Amino acid sequence: MIKNYKIVTLCGSTRFKEQFIEAQKRLTLEGCIVISVGLFGHSGDEEVWKPGTKEMLNDMHLRKIDMAVEIYVINVGGYIGESTKREIAYAEKTGKKINYLEQIIR
Numbered sequence: 001m002i003k004n005y006k007i008v009t010l011c012g013s014t015r016f017k018e019q020f021i022e023a024q025k026r027l028t029l030e031g032c033i034v035i036s037v038g039l040f041g042h043s044g045d046e047e048v049w050k051p052g053t054k055e056m057l058n059d060m061h062l063r064k065i066d067m068a069v070e071i072y073v074i075n076v077g078g079y080i081g082e083s084t085k086r087e088i089a090y091a092e093k094t095g096k097k098i099n100y101l102e103q104i105i106r
Helices: 017-031 053-067 082-093
Strands: 006-012 032-035 070-074 097-100
Touching: 006 017, 017 032, 032 053, 032 082, 053 070, 053 082, 070 082, 082 097
Parallel strands: 006 032, 006 070, 070 097
Antiparallel strands: none
């Protein structure tokens, strides 16, 4: 928390660009500081696929999780890809709260 603002990092497949933007807007209006992805590789940002860039972005996203008190997983249709699974595991390991766009039934 910074002052009265909870810091939340968005996680999920970058194919869900619209849902990322909607979640960022909603969480911001709820009084959260929202940290999101910088590029949407699965939604047309081709720079992601240059050598070394994807690896850098993956590591950077873990640092974004470090900065947050919780993550918010954009899991449209229940979809959680391998990168997002790693991010969830990292968040769990580092004691972050985890919320989901769509409820997970366990």
